[in-house]
Amino acid sequence: MFLLFTACFIQIEAKVKDINYLFFFSVIVVIIFAAIVLYHMIYPDGNRLIINNMCMLLMIGFIMITRLSFSKSVRQFIIASGSIIIGFFVPDIIFKFKKLRDYSIVYAILGLVAIGIVLLLGSATNGSKISYTFLGVTFQPSEPVKILFILFVAASLYKSTDIVHVMTTSALAAAHVIILVLSKDLGSALIFFVVYLFMLFVATKNFVYLGSGILLGCFASIVAYKLFTHIQVRVSAWLDPFSQVESGGYQISQSLFGISSGGWFGLGLFGGSPESIPYVEADFIFSAIAEEFGIIFACIMIVICLSTFIMMMYEAYRLKDRFYQLIGVGIAVTYIFQVFLTIGGGTKFIPLTGVTLPFVSYGGTSVLTTVLLMSMFEGITVIRYEESYKDYLKRKKERQEYEENYEAYRQE
Amino acid sequence: MKKTTKHTDRNDNNKEKFSDKPYPIIIISVFFSAVFICLISYICWYSYNNKQDLVNNSHNTRQAILLAQNSRGSIYSSDGQVLAETTTDSEGNESRNYPFGDLFSHIVGYSTNGKAGIESLANYYLINTSIDLSKKVEAQESGTKFPGDSVYTSLDVNLQQIAYNQLSAYKGAVIVSEPKTGKILAMVSKPGFDPNNIEKEWDSLINSDGTELLNRATQGLYPPGSTFKIMTSLEYIRENPSSYNNYSFNCTGSFTSGTDTIKCYHGENHGTLDFFSSFAKSCNSSFANIGLSLDRSSFGDTLSDLMFNDELPLELNYSKSSATCNESMSTSDMMQLAIGQGTTSMTPMHLNMITCAIANGGTLMKPSVINDIESADGKVVESYSPTEYKKLMSSEEASILTEMMKGVVETGTASRLKGLSYTAAGKTGSAEFKESSSDSHAWFTGFAPAEDPQICVTIIIENAGSGGEYAVPLAKRLFDAYLEN
Numbered sequence: 001m002f003l004l005f006t007a008c009f010i011q012i013e014a015k016v017k018d019i020n021y022l023f024f025f026s027v028i029v030v031i032i033f034a035a036i037v038l039y040h041m042i043y044p045d046g047n048r049l050i051i052n053n054m055c056m057l058l059m060i061g062f063i064m065i066t067r068l069s070f071s072k073s074v075r076q077f078i079i080a081s082g083s084i085i086i087g088f089f090v091p092d093i094i095f096k097f098k099k100l101r102d103y104s105i106v107y108a109i110l111g112l113v114a115i116g117i118v119l120l121l122g123s124a125t126n127g128s129k130i131s132y133t134f135l136g137v138t139f140q141p142s143e144p145v146k147i148l149f150i151l152f153v154a155a156s157l158y159k160s161t162d163i164v165h166v167m168t169t170s171a172l173a174a175a176h177v178i179i180l181v182l183s184k185d186l187g188s189a190l191i192f193f194v195v196y197l198f199m200l201f202v203a204t205k206n207f208v209y210l211g212s213g214i215l216l217g218c219f220a221s222i223v224a225y226k227l228f229t230h231i232q233v234r235v236s237a238w239l240d241p242f243s244q245v246e247s248g249g250y251q252i253s254q255s256l257f258g259i260s261s262g263g264w265f266g267l268g269l270f271g272g273s274p275e276s277i278p279y280v281e282a283d284f285i286f287s288a289i290a291e292e293f294g295i296i297f298a299c300i301m302i303v304i305c306l307s308t309f310i311m312m313m314y315e316a317y318r319l320k321d322r323f324y325q326l327i328g329v330g331i332a333v334t335y336i337f338q339v340f341l342t343i344g345g346g347t348k349f350i351p352l353t354g355v356t357l358p359f360v361s362y363g364g365t366s367v368l369t370t371v372l373l374m375s376m377f378e379g380i381t382v383i384r385y386e387e388s389y390k391d392y393l394k395r396k397k398e399r400q401e402y403e404e405n406y407e408a409y410r411q412e
Numbered sequence: 413m414k415k416t417t418k419h420t421d422r423n424d425n426n427k428e429k430f431s432d433k434p435y436p437i438i439i440i441s442v443f444f445s446a447v448f449i450c451l452i453s454y455i456c457w458y459s460y461n462n463k464q465d466l467v468n469n470s471h472n473t474r475q476a477i478l479l480a481q482n483s484r485g486s487i488y489s490s491d492g493q494v495l496a497e498t499t500t501d502s503e504g505n506e507s508r509n510y511p512f513g514d515l516f517s518h519i520v521g522y523s524t525n526g527k528a529g530i531e532s533l534a535n536y537y538l539i540n541t542s543i544d545l546s547k548k549v550e551a552q553e554s555g556t557k558f559p560g561d562s563v564y565t566s567l568d569v570n571l572q573q574i575a576y577n578q579l580s581a582y583k584g585a586v587i588v589s590e591p592k593t594g595k596i597l598a599m600v601s602k603p604g605f606d607p608n609n610i611e612k613e614w615d616s617l618i619n620s621d622g623t624e625l626l627n628r629a630t631q632g633l634y635p636p637g638s639t640f641k642i643m644t645s646l647e648y649i650r651e652n653p654s655s656y657n658n659y660s661f662n663c664t665g666s667f668t669s670g671t672d673t674i675k676c677y678h679g680e681n682h683g684t685l686d687f688f689s690s691f692a693k694s695c696n697s698s699f700a701n702i703g704l705s706l707d708r709s710s711f712g713d714t715l716s717d718l719m720f721n722d723e724l725p726l727e728l729n730y731s732k733s734s735a736t737c738n739e740s741m742s743t744s745d746m747m748q749l750a751i752g753q754g755t756t757s758m759t760p761m762h763l764n765m766i767t768c769a770i771a772n773g774g775t776l777m778k779p780s781v782i783n784d785i786e787s788a789d790g791k792v793v794e795s796y797s798p799t800e801y802k803k804l805m806s807s808e809e810a811s812i813l814t815e816m817m818k819g820v821v822e823t824g825t826a827s828r829l830k831g832l833s834y835t836a837a838g839k840t841g842s843a844e845f846k847e848s849s850s851d852s853h854a855w856f857t858g859f860a861p862a863e864d865p866q867i868c869v870t871i872i873i874e875n876a877g878s879g880g881e882y883a884v885p886l887a888k889r890l891f892d893a894y895l896e897n
Contacts (some may be wrong), residue, residue, distance in 0.1 A: 202436045258465040260459040273477060295459055297451050306448050311876050313441040317434060329437060334443050340451065 001319045002029065002349060008063045012221060021070070029060055035084050039378070043091055045385035046378040047315060053308040054359060054374050060366075061360035062299060068281050069270050072362050079364040080371065087375035094379025095102065095386075101323045101377040108172045114141040117272040119183045138156075142180060142188040143369040145193075147376070149176060150330035153196055153315055157203035158323040166204065170196075186231065187355035193217060193339055198333045199326055238351035251277060255284050255346045259298075266294030281362035283354050284333035287346045302343060309336040310378060320387050324380045331373045331380075416496060461741040464536040477822040485538040485560030486510065487520055487530055488565045490783065491598075496519050496607075497532065502555075510607045515576055518606035518627035519567065519596070519728075519781065525614045530563060532721070533727050534782060537561045537794070538615065542787035559788035565594035566783050574893055575600040577884045582875040584853075585628035585760045588890055591859060593798040594777030597894075601628040630730040632874055635759040636841025638677075638694040638879070639824075639855045640752025642766065643735070645691055646805060647714045648702050649812055659687040659702070667697035672744040674700040677842055677878065684894070691816045692824030693841065696751045703750025704743065712737040718766055718804055725778045725801045727759065733758040739745045753844060764870035766804065767857045771819070771837075771865035774810040776801045818862050825880040826856065829888055834895050836860040838887065839881030840871075851875055856883035860891045867894045 003129070007026045032055050033383040058080060067074040100219050118141050156169045173196040180189035197213040212392030225231050241249030241256065254277040262272060274280045274288035281288075290298040309332050338355050345352040356363045420516045459466075483506060487496040495516050499509050508523055509518070514753040521529020523538075531538070541548075541558040551558050568588070575586035579602050588598040605617060617624055626632065649656050652716045663682035666688035674696050676682060682695045690698035716722065720735040735756040737749060738806045748754030761779070777798050784795040805813075821829045829836040838858020845853060852857040854876040859868040 092556055094879050198436075198440050201440070203433055204438055205434070256459075256462075259455070261460075263463075290455075290459075295456060299455065302448060302452055306445065308442060309440055313437050316823045317437045325434060325437075327442070333440065333444075336448075340444070340447060343455075347451075347453055347458065349454050 002033070003064050005029065005063065008269060012067055013064070015270050018070075021066070024066070024070075024074065024077070027168045028059070031077075031084070032059060036196050038088070040197055043090065043378060044134055045382050046091065046188065047311060048052060048309050050374060050381075051307055053304050053311075054371070056264060056304060056370050057301070057359035060289065061285065061357075061362070063269075063283050064285055064292075064360070065362050066294070067154050068274065068288065072281060073095045075364070076362050076367065078258065080367050083368045083371035086368075087371050087378075089371060090375035091379035094376055094383050100151065100313070101155045101158060104152050104159070107148045107152035107155065108176075111145040111152065112175055113171075114145050115176065115179045115183065116147075117141070119179055140363070140365040142183075143183055144364040144372075145176070146188075146334055146369060147372060147411050149173075149192060150195065150199075150327055150373075152332065153199045154323055154326035154330060157199065158326055160269070161204045161206075166200065166209070184228070184230065185339075186224075186352035189354060191334060191355065194337050195330055195333050199330050202329045203322070203326055216356045234353075238348060241348065251279070251284065251347055252346070252352055254278070254288040256348060258284075258287040259295065259347060262291035262294050264294050264296050266290070266292050267299060272299070280355075283342065283352075284346050285357050286343045289360070302339070305336065305339045305358075309339075313386055314380050317378075318388070319384045320391075321382065321383065328377060328380050330379050335370070423440060425672055431688075433627060436819075436866060440732065445815055453626035459728050461624065482539055482560045483543045483557040484523065485541075485562045485658050485788070487534070487538075487563045489565060489569045490596075491569065493514045493569050495567065497581060497844040498560075499635075502851035508607075513608060514606040515572060515600075516567065517607055518601045518629065519599040519605065522607040522610045524611050528625070529728065530565060530781060534563045534785065536885075537563060537785045542791060543789050544791075547764035547789055552853075554856035561793050562786050563789065564783045564786060566590075566597060567599075567781065568597040568894075570666050570893060571598040571890060572600060574889050575886070576602075578889055579873065582870050583628070584876075585632060586872075586886065586890075587629050587760055587764045587870045588894075589764055589768055589868050591865050592777065594768065594779045594800070595783075596779055597867070598627045598691060598890075599627075599781075601626070601632070613786075627729070628872070630728050630758065630759055630761040632872075633731050633733065633759060634853055634855075635754075635843040636720065636752040636756060636758040636763060637841035637853065637855055638696075638737070639839050639857055640758070641691060641694065641699050641750075641764055642674060642705060642717060642770070642817075642839055642857075643715065643752075644699055644706070644750045645687075645816060646718075646809060646813060647706055647711045648687070649705060649809055651705075651710065656687050659690070661685045661695070661698040661701055663695050663697045663876060665697070667700045667747070669700070669704060669743050669747065670746060674747050688816055688824070691839075692819040692822075694820075694825050698854050699750045703746050706737075706746075707748075708737050708741060708746070719762065724762060724765065725776075728761075728781075731759055733762045746837060752841065759868050763855075763857050766870060767838075767859060767870060768868045769804040770813045771808050771859040771868050772810075773807040775803050775806040810835045817858060821858075825859065825878075826884045826887075828880070828884045829858075829860075829891070832888070832891075836863040836891060837862040837865075838884075840884060842878040852877060854879040856880075856887050858887060860895060867891065883890065891896065 009184050036051060036055055038050060042281065062073060062077065065076055126406065153173060155170065159165065177189050177192050180192060196219070200213065201210045225235065237244055237249040237252055241252040243249070250291060258272060258274055258277055261267065269292050269343070272291040274291050277284045277287055286298060289301065312328060312332035312335070316325050316332060319325040319328060337360055338358055341350070341355045342351045342357040342361070344350040345354070356366045424425065431449045440888040453829055458749060484498045485579040486494055486498070494511055496508065496510050498506050500506050510520065519529050521527065521531040523531040523665055538560045541560050543558060548558055561667065571588050577599050579600060580588060583602055584597065584601045585602070587596065603624050606615065606870050637722055665675065665679045665784040666673050677694065682693050682698070685693065685695055685698050713793045715735050717727065720733050722732065724730055735749065737759070745754060749756055765776055778801040780796055782796055782797070787793055814837050817839055820826045820836060820839055821836050825840040827836065836858055837860070838856055841855030842852040843855060845851070845890050854873040856879050857870040869890050871883040871886050873882050
């Protein structure tokens with residue numbers, strides 16, 4: 001990982017010949033290395049694969065963003081390091097503060113207020129109201145609201161899964177989704193919807209909920225398609241980007257040009273022209289990576305994302321505490337679905353939704369949120385480890401009792 | 413006793429635990445894994461299959477990157493003469509040079525102000541290079557660009573020259589191809605332009621009323637006139653497989669059904685005709701009569717088989733021919749259709765493809781103009797072998813049509829091809845394009861030798877007169893040149 005990073009850095013340095021880059025890269029290496037070592041020291045029971053994958057993806061992101069824009073990369077780095085430092089405390093909070101599960105309604109209200117404010121007061125970028133500026137800092141609330149949303153759903157569904165309770169929870173979750181749709185933040189709306197659906201499925205184990213949820217989702221998509229012209233534009237750009245290259249299909253066309261010109265092994269850093277894709281550092285970072293590092297590398301990166309997801313699901317599977325299990329599933333699904341939307345959108349697999357690739361893409365709020373989500377997950381792993389340890393102690397005790405009994409029986 | 417109870421207890425515990433397991437988690441994991449496997453396969457498949465199209469897209473700025481590294485490759489004729497090359501002057505300025513000027517203007521095309529012809533078709537190869545790494549190092553040391561890959565075409569300079577000269581000042585198009593391979597040997601469209609001066613003349617070319625940039629061979633839509641009787645005959649044979657020989661008609665120079673009248677060319681009176689002589693003499697009256705006897709929906713199907721109103725297997729820019737036949741057509745429309753007049757229109761290339769299929773026992777080979785792609789140091793990068801496109805008609809139908817087309821040469825309108833060292837087969841046409849005027853486009857489409865077809869020629873000369881008088885002599889020149897050396 002560090003070797004790859006250094007090699008890429010040398011290539012960038014050779015191209016730009018600027019001492020600031022050297023300094024910047026050294027700092028990144030030190031911080032990431034420190035993060036990995038410290039995590040392992042402070043939380044020896046945490047899941048190392050998840051942390052290592054996270055750092056790997058962050059570093060791929062830094063290389064690509066630095067190649068595209070140095071100042072953006074520095075900004076990204078400052079936010080990421082801040083998030084990692086905050087992240088150090090999160091597992092401890094999760095682990096010690098067991099009352100988290102009692103505030104379901106508080107999470108929902110906070111979340112709804114945050115995204116509601118954006119809907120009413122937010123500034124529109126590209127037709128979507130997704131951010132607002134507070135004290136000079138532009139903020140994208142739909143990102144951190146993901147955390148609140150997962151906490152809310154987990155806390156609510158963990159209590160009970162009878163039909164009335166499920167319905168009220170669903171209504172509140174639907175309120176989130178509707179506000180996001182009204183803000184025209186379709187990517188986030190879709191993520192919230194899918195996360196809720198799968199968390200509900202895990203909580204209830206009921207295929208009827210899953211099936212009716214999917215049907216409802218399809219119905220809602222058709223209605224949304226009929227109502228909103230910008231969805232129609234996206235869908236038609238997805239079906240045939242090249243005929244509309246001057247209008248709606250421009251981004252996706254340029255993205256496809258980038259991926260294909262990279263070939264299997266890529267054109268090398270600075271060899272391609274990913275700048276031709278609008279918003280390349282956020283929504284289309286995958287295309288830039290495929291162009292300059294090659295399709296094979298890009299696919300390996302997808303596999304890293306997928307392995308992170310599977311590891312998270314495995315951890316969640318082994319958890320006994322249903323509340324933490326639901327949080328784990330929520331985080332894992334949020335993560336992997338966002339990866340799917342970004343990569344699928346940029347490669348014309350699905351219509352474009354305009355979400356970022358977790359850890360890799362440029363975007364302060366996004367990095368902060370995903371690092372915090374992963375830290376929360378580490379907290380859950382610590383709990384899982386403790387559970388297993390308690391379980392082990394219990395079994396050990398049982399075994400001892402059993403052997404004592406057996407011994408006693410033989411002696412009789 | 414104590415021991416056994418303990419054991420069952422533990423087993424029950426295990427069972428309970430299993431049914432209690434959160435199996436939805438496994439389902440979700442498997443679901444997302446499957447989705448991502450699809451996604452990865454899709455990415456690989458898509459970028460592999462569409463690479464050329466994507467690089468060729470004019471909105472792709474990455475072409476400029478390739479051209480900054482590689483100089484555009486050359487295009488050669490089948491005997492190795494340069495049709496297009498990039499030359500670099502002493503100051504390192506590149507220019508595209510076309511040694512034959514406007515001779516190959518449409519088929520070779522141009523590469524500035526957009527792209528056309530082979531320059532567009534093979535653009536991907538021309539701007540990429542496949543030379544060895546060692547050659548690349550050499551080029552880098554001497555400070556020159558890497559040479560792009562070269563395109564070897566099937567074009568024959570001699571045939572192209574004959575077609576070009578014989579068309580002289582007329583507007584029109586000539587296509588020469590090999591029916592057994594689908595290779596295009598010559599393609600001329602007049603008026604043309606000189607690709608060497610395309611940049612200078614661009615504004616006047618696109619602003620003028622003329623159609624110099626249009627490749628008439630593939631994009632020009634003409635009324636097919638009597639050459640369309642090939643399609644009408646094919647349908648008649650299909651509907652009357654055993655009795656078409658019994659057909660008989662008495663031509664009085666015109667044919668009337670209700671209020672509509674069809675006249676023979678120059679009002680000629682053909683007398684008593686059977687099916688073969690109707691075709692050989694190209695009798696409009698007789699074919700209007702045949703047309704009215706045809707089953708309309710079945711004729712519509714035959715026209716679809718022959719790729720009317722449909723895509724052609726052609727990579728060059730082309731127009732779609734149109735000929736419709738359905739139940740709602742009037743008697744007048746039906747008679748016009750049978751003789752290739754009215755709203756029916758066709759490109760010369762399409763007619764050439766149908767003629768090739770007849771010459772090749774009913775099977776159409778996919779037309780191609782590129783033999784292979786070679787790197788500048790002589791490695792074959794990509795080689796194209798002839799491929800079958802589809803069977804347009806049965807071999808029996810093809811051989812009946814061949815006999816009929818031989819009859820055109822022996823006793824009919826193409827008699828100027830009679831008595832040569834080879835037997836030719838073909839069909840003429842004199843397509844009227846203006847109401848109430850005797851001006852007509854001269855058509856000929858045919859092949860030779862009829863027993864073992866080697867070469868297929870399609871000619872249209874605009875506003876020249878009858879096909880037999882003006883187009884057939886040109887075909888004779890081309891057949892002579894190809895078969896007598």
